[in-house]
Amino acid sequence: MFEDLLRTWDGEEAAVRYDAPTETWMLVCVHSTRLGAAAGGTRMKVYGAPHDALRDGLRLSAAMTSKNAVAGLPLGGGKAVLAVPEVPQGDRRREILLRYAELVDALGGSYVTACDMNTSERDMDVVAERTAHVLGRTVEGGGSGSSAPSTAVGVFHGIRAAIGHVFGSDALGERSVLVQGVGAVGRVLAGLLAEGGARLLLSDVDEARAREAATELGAEVVPHEQAISTACDVFSPCATGGVLTEATIPTLRCRIVAGAANNQLGAPADAEALSARGILYAPDYVVNAGGIIHLASLELLGEDEARRDERVRAIADTLAECFRLAEAEGISTGAAAERMVAARLAAGRTA
Numbered sequence: 001m002f003e004d005l006l007r008t009w010d011g012e013e014a015a016v017r018y019d020a021p022t023e024t025w026m027l028v029c030v031h032s033t034r035l036g037a038a039a040g041g042t043r044m045k046v047y048g049a050p051h052d053a054l055r056d057g058l059r060l061s062a063a064m065t066s067k068n069a070v071a072g073l074p075l076g077g078g079k080a081v082l083a084v085p086e087v088p089q090g091d092r093r094r095e096i097l098l099r100y101a102e103l104v105d106a107l108g109g110s111y112v113t114a115c116d117m118n119t120s121e122r123d124m125d126v127v128a129e130r131t132a133h134v135l136g137r138t139v140e141g142g143g144s145g146s147s148a149p150s151t152a153v154g155v156f157h158g159i160r161a162a163i164g165h166v167f168g169s170d171a172l173g174e175r176s177v178l179v180q181g182v183g184a185v186g187r188v189l190a191g192l193l194a195e196g197g198a199r200l201l202l203s204d205v206d207e208a209r210a211r212e213a214a215t216e217l218g219a220e221v222v223p224h225e226q227a228i229s230t231a232c233d234v235f236s237p238c239a240t241g242g243v244l245t246e247a248t249i250p251t252l253r254c255r256i257v258a259g260a261a262n263n264q265l266g267a268p269a270d271a272e273a274l275s276a277r278g279i280l281y282a283p284d285y286v287v288n289a290g291g292i293i294h295l296a297s298l299e300l301l302g303e304d305e306a307r308r309d310e311r312v313r314a315i316a317d318t319l320a321e322c323f324r325l326a327e328a329e330g331i332s333t334g335a336a337a338e339r340m341v342a343a344r345l346a347a348g349r350t351a
């Protein structure tokens with residue numbers, strides 16, 4: 001399994017370590033360093049088998065290459081997976097993170113890590129005890145803290161760009177937006193949309209969380225199993241990946257899909273299915289780049305918050321370009337975004 005996955009992968013290198021004391025597979029996938037160090041988060045997760053973890057890491061690292069390239073960052077793409085027998089806490093967690101940090105350090109800066117599913121800014125503080133190649137520590141730990149608010153701001157600008165493209169004006173006043181998942185990103189996004197005057201619908205598996213946010217923001221709650229098929233102008237997936245599939249796309253009742261979740265499409269061809277239904281899809285890795293922009297701008301490039309905000313706002317311009325390219329070439333927005341990535345990679349580091 002490992003052999004097949006690695007043989008068919010188009011990335012540069014994968015470092016594999018089995019940490020016997022904690023029964024943890026540590027997999028660091030460096031997909032591309034063409035534009036700079038391969039940057040991407042560390043996912044901690046329980047997998048059925050180590051090859052499932054490797055498959056996840058390889059796929060996610062390629063997505064980071066696309067995300068960083070199209071965001072105009074001088075970064076390549078990478079991802080790390082810690083495949084644990086159970087999500088650890090306390091000393092055991094610290095032990096795993098320290099030994100994982102040694103692995104990251106041994107790669108000499110070709111991979112730069114950050115938070116991802118089940119890893120936090122505090123975890124990055126621990127990683128930083130053994131390597132300098134880490135972004136997203138706590139502010140007290142010398143980092144720039146949570147990237148979620150910037151991700152939300154980027155998605156907000158992206159939604160406006162998409163609304164502008166479809167309706168001819170980016171005014172939110174007459175538009176309804178359904179946010180699926182009111183966690184770290186979705187909650188901030190919902191606040192921005194409410195402020196902008198959108199009619200807001202909120203949905204979360206944690207219904208109490210959705211209700212609380214809805215009460216604060218004057219929004220409507222949609223039961224989570226009905227989120228995808230509820231009529232709205234914009235459906236914004238901010239919970240989990242794989243929400244747009246052969247099975248769900250025919251049930252959508254929206255004009256636009258634009259949200260923070262990674263890997264929203266079940267398969268690349270689902271972008272074509274959305275386009276065939278006349279639904280404008282904002283490619284996930286274009287619209288959700290605010291988080292990595294936040295980390296790279298403040299921590300790697302030494303920029304201030306004003307410059308970071310400018311870069312996050314530019315997500316709207318990148319998306320508008322993607323929408324125009326798709327229309328001009330008669331291709332899906334997913335295919336258009338891939339062309340933009342290819343052009344940026346071909347231009348190399350000087351772009």
Ligand code: NAI
Pocket residue numbers: 147148149151180181182183184185186203204205206209224238239240241260261262288289291292
């Ligand atoms: P989070 O864990 O804080 O929030 C996720 C929310 O979604 C929770 O409230 C959870 O109860 C809810 N949820 C989970 N499954 C659901 C389902 N099937 N239906 C409805 N609600 C569901 O996560 P966070 O940080 O807000 O991230 C949201 C998404 O955005 C994730 O897919 C993440 O990978 C992606 N993302 C996050 C970035 C960041 O900076 N935090 C950056 C780029 C992408």
